[in-house]
Amino acid sequence: MFTTLFFFLFAGMAIGCAVSVIYQRNPLYSAISLVGVFLSLACLYVTLAAPFIAAVQVIVYAGAIMVLVVFVIMLLNVEEEEHRITKVKYLLPTAILLGILLLAQIGYIITQVKSDKNIKLAESPVGVTESIGTGLFTKYLLPFEITSLLLLMAIVGAMSLARRSATLTPTTRIIPGTQVLPKYLVDPKAKYDTTAVESETTEEVEKVLGIKGKPEE
């Protein structure tokens, strides 16, 4: 009885938050609503006797990924999106079609899938820390390792894109003009070098520092 009660409570919360993600004008409110979705999903996992997955859901999605999203929104200071009528004409029919498809799926699940009331969730080892650990390090070792390699590649890629060591750092964008700055502020390699750098254009900066500037997009 309590399980059903909690299911409807958290499922309702999840759907409510999901609707809120779409309908909020302020992107930060949308992000916070998405955190709400993740938390309610975690609670649903707990009622399904999968505490480990619930914890990972909270730690990874709500605690790490969404924090970064919130960070970006806060740093960019995105303005509220103004209400405007969609100009793409095929969006509405597509949405209706997809909605009908979703309803049909729900109908199919309700009518066709038979529920077995004798199954007790708490006795199933799926979702318990030990079974997941054993699975990851025996049966699914290769996919697990490949996934971690993929993530490592993404990290290395992000680092190499964000950090161009031999060229000017983003701080040099403020150099052209009449500013005078110590050299170490412009060039990370020139540590503690307080020689003044004065310049009018990016070419001049390159000449003074003897390094290749980032081309202006």
Next chain:
Amino acid sequence: MKSAIRNPFMNIDIVVSTILKFTGAFLAFNLVLGIVAYVVLAERKVLGYIQGRLGPNRVGPWGLFQPFADLFKFIFKEDIIPDKSTRFLYFLAPLIAVTCALLPVVVYPFGPTVDLSFIPFVGKYLGKFSLVLAKLDIGLLFILGITSIGVYSIALAGWSSNNKYSLMGGLRASAQLISYELSLGLALIGVILQSGTLDLYSIVNQQSGHLGITGWNIFWAQPLGFIIYLISAFAETNRVPFDLPEAETELVAGFHTEYSALKFALFFMAEYVNMFTVSMLATTLFLGGWNGPGINWLYGHGYMLVGGLLGLVYFLSKVCVFLFLYIWIRGTLPRFRFDQLMNFGWKFLLPVALLNIVITATLKITPIYDFVSGLLKFVGINN
């Protein structure tokens, strides 16, 4: 009978045990909040003595009623909301802070199993139980999850106040929390490897060595992990020497600059409750939780209740040692610079934490571990 099972509100057993559970939760939370209120006073007193002052001594004998005076002051102060703040998030932030600070309390084992079945009427519902509100299999992960949610309170508070200092403080705090959470988590992995479980209760149980002291993880299992945990915990709770988010000389008061009255009190309380829960985790994982001299003896001779209460006393006094350490360090050390903080976290603490995992894993699978425990058994140190 069947209807009684189907409707839980008709079943007297379920009703009574639910009431008892709520009572236990009420007691535990109030115990924590009471201690936290007096930690604030203790901090002001100890800082006073360190700096050659007396500290608060006007309200009640030795200033003992100061926490209540502070509380009433916070309640009756005017609650100022900045005009251009984002109202909803401005209200939400302190609530998230307090909730995330208090929630981990439910999984900490305060003491060993006690037997209260001798009490008339409610005794049969109490029976034998351990002094922990929720025995979770994933207790450690639960704590980590709740802690990672806590970042939102600071980030949102900084953003919604619409104040430059608040925003800077909020960003600094979030960056710091995210960075040091990694080292903290890796330090915990050492303990998890060591004990092979995520359940805090069994981790504590495993640490009962000779005299209830030699089994502590800090001594020969995880000394390095303990130091890493302690440093990251100081950063996680935004305390000196890592209190950059509220560096008053640079940022006025950081993320809670615009907060006043009860909302400020909530942030203030959350900081101290965080200190408390972090100390509880250190005690549970590294200092043997409620283990101590005499507990095993009392349990062996059937004095379960006395043993349980002694365990509770041991646990709380170990936590208080940590809290004193917090205050002591605040009175002793200067603050880090932000780049030093980040360099230290990412380039020193994180690699050392990884090294700790490697060492622990190596010791776990090589015979060195068995050799050492065999040697200790031979000398008669292990029980």
